[in-house]
Amino acid sequence: MSVQSKHFLNAPENLVVESLQGLCALNPQIALDVADKVVYVAKQDRSKVALICGGGSGHEPAHAGYVGDGMLTAAACGTVFASPNTSQVRRAIDLVENEQGTVIIVKNYTGDILNFGLAKEQYAAQHPEKSDKVKFVIVGDDVAVGKTQGKIVGRRGLAGTCLVYKIAGALAKRGGSLDEVYAIAEYVAAHVGTIGVGLEHCHVPGTAAGDSHLAPSEIEIGMGIHNEPGNRRLAPVPPLADLVPQLLDLLTSTTDPERSFVPFKGKDRVVLLVNNLGGTSELELPGVVRETRAALDKQGFVIERVLAGTFMTSLNMPGFSITLLLLPDGSDSSAPSAESLLSLLDEKPDVPGWKWASAAAPAPPAEQIKQTAGTRPAGVSQSTKLRVEDAKAFDAAVRRACKAIIEAEPEITRMDSIAGDGDCGLTLKDGANGVLKALESGQITGEDVVGSVIAVSKVAEEQMGGTSGALYSIFFSALAQGLQTHHSGASTLSPVLWSAALSSALTKLYTYTRARPPSRTLVDPLDAFVNALASSRGADLTGAVDKAGAAALQTRNLEAKAGRSAYVEGDRLKKEHIADPGAWGVKTILEGFVASA
Incomplete structure (x- = not known):
């Protein structure tokens, strides 16, 4: 299939800033530092912990779409697929200066870690009395890259990062301390896994139109959100009923030494997030939810919440990702309770990027699908009987x-x-x-x-x-x-x-x-x-x-x-x-x- 290479814009070099300006018009509670491309809460409650995120643009609504009451305090935005530089991140830290401290949450990509980390260290060097007031959380939830292959760089950060934003942001809004917000962000980051699949790569605005990366009959499992190659390709494109179980095998495996990242034990309570990578229709995405839910039910997982929509994209990539957050089972006294995590997840943030989700577990399939057999009106009686000669x-x-x-x-x-x-x-x-x-x-x-x-x-x-x-x-x-x-x-x-x-x-x-x-x-x-x-x-x-x-x-x-x-x-x-x-x-x-x- 061909790569969609046409875009609506004025000039590629202005796309990110103009998009952020439009976001500010959409969300009046936020403001934009144009020079450093930092979106931040204009009237911040400085008695509460601040949360900073960011990274390359092209993943909207991540990251700036989550800035607002109940979620993130600021986002530093780079150009498409490129990390913001250190001065941009420093500007974000300065803008959210507060009494309690700041938690920086970044996806596990080298550029993000280096630039956000350097900004944190520069801030600590200039403000030694506040060096312990800025915490750093790295999220790597991709299960496509095996442990051996990623032993140095680690797993890539994908849509599971959004669950870290959401839960940590809700706790900060409630007035959680810096250590509490940092601890819960770390816990979620350590218990979340994501696997993606794409029908094709995406196209970066302003670059030459490329040829198709995949044959018309191929899909790629484990593709990254910056057009990085995936785990493997399949042909022909399998039906969802065959594809989703293969994705879940990579996501939930506890026997594969390369991919047992999340400590599933069986019959676990989980949160399911199905994410549109940018080019999947709203008609298709609930079908993915249906198949994923059925496959998880078959494996014995207990789904406590289902979220679906566009959370972290790869521009216009026709694909989706599946994320599972393993909820605590109560065996670890140092872990938060499952109910507290669900409560934080259920709180509605006042941000444009967070999609609607029900604050309840999905009903059993038998109750969800109402039987309508026998409710249709009976057909009109027919007395005329005509046949053809042959x-x-x-x-x-x-x-x-x-x-x-x-x-x-x-x-x-x-x-x-x-x-x-x-x-x-x-x-x-x-x-x-x-x-x-x-x-x-x-x-x-x-x-x-x-x-x-x-x-x-x-x-x-x-x-x-x-x-x-x-x-x-x-x-x-x-x-x-x-x-x-x-x-x-x-x-x-x-x-x-x-x-x-x-x-x-x-x-x-x-x-x-x-x-x-x-x-x-x-x-x-x-x-x-x-x-x-x-x-x-x-x-x-x-x-x-x-x-x-x-x-x-x-x-x-x-x-x-x-x-x-x-x-x-x-x-x-x-x-x-x-x-x-x-x-x-x-x-x-x-x-x-x-x-x-």
Whole structure:
């Protein structure tokens, strides 16, 4: 897959400062030192411990998005993926000067440790009386890098750092002492692990557009948040149900001498954080939560809290990470209690970067998923029983039409990515798969045409959705009505009856859509087919299908008047010279239906 290399900005060199200025407009309680790119709480309560974080930009909302009441006091921001320099960090320390002391929390990257550490030592040298008032916490939660490989540099800091910010920040707000805030930050840092996975690397604004790092069928496990290589690559991309257990094996292993970083014992109480690395859709992320929760339940873990969203990104990387915080089991008297950690985690900070999370453990799956079987209204009674002369040929024709749509999905999707919103091919494919299942289960059969048409209408309604699903469902519902209205006591479907029912269905459809041919929509081939069939009183099915095909092809030359294509700039449609995807779908269905067996 290609790397997304286009960005919204004025100039790359101004991006970080302009982003921080926008953040200050979003969060009036914070201020920005422009020269040193330090975001800080403008009216700090100096009777409480201050927390400083920071690092390279490009990980938003970390770090500046967590500055505010109840979390962090200041963040020193470097350029993209580059540590802030020592003077920037010194400025942050000076800005949060207070009575109780300061805790600096940094991710385990060499540049961050050196620059933040040097700033701490410079401050202590200039203020020896306060040398014990600044504490330093390093977070390394990445489990992708084994102990041997990382024996000198240690583990990289990833999204687990955000849990350290949150819990330590809440304790500082409560008035915890410097030693208490430092101790709880250290405890969380030592009991958190993270593993990430990406579909592709990210692109740094202002750099040349790079080639894809991964093949279209590859993913990379353990990729760092600065485009560092991962632990391994997998191909093809596995389904989540297979991928997530592999990630959790790396995260929770206690037998692998290279990766038993967190002292899990079995049936542990944990906090789960699923983090969007920047380019994963909000539709996909809850699916990751679902699979992770199921896999942890299977392993016997007790999930006390679930957090999900964008916490620490790698710019626009299409990927996610899974973080587990091991809660204390009560065996260590020096450790905080699990309840105290959860209480601190549950407090809502007044910062834009922290995502909503429930202050309760997730309900058991059996209680969470409400059973709705039997609650739908019963179907309309059906007294008309119509069959076709050759039921097997009818069933085979339906199967061909469905398979034709499934095979055509990529091309219809390509068309719709230009002329619409890109979902037409998948919507039709979903409908075709639903019809095939109904065919295999006997709900669709040439022995009961009216029942079959009603079944197709329900598939369109329930499995296709959207505009296409509604139009198909209305048309087939109206077709079922037409078959029952015009059957005149017949038990076998005739071409004349087919034609009459189709005409009445089209008439009913027109009461719900303003589209009329020529309109560059699916009604163009549908209208051509129905009217051509009516002119032959149902005798020339092949000729009617040919008329529909010609009408679908003609949509390449039409101005869009209805449907999603009406919102697409007209010159683009002319330049691409593509048919309407919905019209192409109708053409494909009809041609598949009449094709030779």
